[in-house]
Amino acid sequence: MPSLTVPAPVVAPPSAIKASQCRPGTLAGELRISLLRTARRVRMERSSSEITDAQYSVLHALANLGPLTPGVLADREHVQPPSMTRTVAALVEAGLAARSEHPTDRRQVLVTITTAGEQEVRETKRRRDAWLAKRLADLTLAERATLAEATEILRRIATA
Amino acid sequence: MPSLTVPAPVVAPPSAIKASQCRPGTLAGELRISLLRTARRVRMERSSSEITDAQYSVLHALANLGPLTPGVLADREHVQPPSMTRTVAALVEAGLAARSEHPTDRRQVLVTITTAGEQEVRETKRRRDAWLAKRLADLTLAERATLAEATEILRRIATA
DNA sequence: CAACTTTCGTTACCTAAGGTAATGACGTAA
DNA sequence: TTACGTCATTACCTTAGGTAACGAAAGTTG
Numbered sequence A, B: 001m002p003s004l005t006v007p008a009p010v011v012a013p014p015s016a017i018k019a020s021q022c023r024p025g026t027l028a029g030e031l032r033i034s035l036l037r038t039a040r041r042v043r044m045e046r047s048s049s050e051i052t053d054a055q056y057s058v059l060h061a062l063a064n065l066g067p068l069t070p071g072v073l074a075d076r077e078h079v080q081p082p083s084m085t086r087t088v089a090a091l092v093e094a095g096l097a098a099r100s101e102h103p104t105d106r107r108q109v110l111v112t113i114t115t116a117g118e119q120e121v122r123e124t125k126r127r128r129d130a131w132l133a134k135r136l137a138d139l140t141l142a143e144r145a146t147l148a149e150a151t152e153i154l155r156r157i158a159t160a
Numbered sequence C: 001c002a003a004c005t006t007t008c009g010t011t012a013c014c015t016a017a018g019g020t021a022a023t024g025a026c027g028t029a030a
Numbered sequence D: 001t002t003a004c005g006t007c008a009t010t011a012c013c014t015t016a017g018g019t020a021a022c023g024a025a026a027g028t029t030g
Helices: A024-044 A053-065 A070-076 A081-093 A115-137 A141-159 B024-044 B053-065 B070-076 B081-093 B115-137 B141-159
Strands: A097-101 A109-113 B097-101 B109-113
Touching (some): A024 B024, A053 A070, A053 A097, A053 A109, A053 A115, A070 A081, A115 B024, A115 B141, A141 B024, A141 B115, A141 B141, B053 B070, B053 B081, B053 B115, B070 B081, B070 B109, B081 B097, B109 B115
Antiparallel strands (some): A097 A109
């Protein structure tokens, strides 16, 4: 894998960016729309249409963080406990997750992802990346470099 | 409003972008994560007002494009006509929009934004963009220019 | 011009997803 | 051990969107 650094902007940015577009207030409005629209489009790409957005989000958390209780899942997803009960029930019903008992507290429940669930997550990621990669392949190198920089900036923004 | 074009990259991009990061497959994976995470974070900053997301979207369209019929609004918002009837009804109820008759076709209806509606758009926009604008203000001008370019590119990707 | 077909907005009814209130089982502190 | 807090769940309600059906107004054709 080559790891040469790109010789700074290969060409001058093709799109003419006005100074006014760089003002935080103005940029925020435009960026927000593009961001949400693109994210929405990417999220549309799923492995199976049988799974809901909220369900996939939970599955994703389980895949990354390991077994979790409905309570902390509800917290993470900014949803009320009864909603999480339903979401978990659907995942269990679909064979993508399983409930098991908590080792020390018998009130609580541990929700665990199944191998089918892991497969679902991998497949969905693959499809989303494929969709994005297809679009990216149509861009110029300079445009992809811009997006690569933007990726870093957005990463900082999201975690700030 | 000043509309001077930014003198190309003010400085060389501070972050070193590797060529490998610009390959569609590689970039897709990184971009997907940053994109979805940031979008999720932005989405979390929801307006605590009386106005719904769909209602705001319609109000925004009316503010930008002038009076429109329920039909074209439904088209623009990717929603079925009955849903748009409800959304428009809510806006009229709240005094943010008004119905008037179409000049040439008496089947159709023209939905117009009121001054209260325009005020609502300004306030809601300011509130919803506040979080993002705050983060953007901490960036350098060059970084904001990069995001402005990325905004354009993402817009094309999402609609392609 | 009269009779049909299409288009537009609306109403009626249904479904999906999330929230609040109440409950039952379990831990914890007085 | 009794009283209280916590966790998941159930029951019920609200909301937003979709489909089917309808009435009024255009357009289309004999």
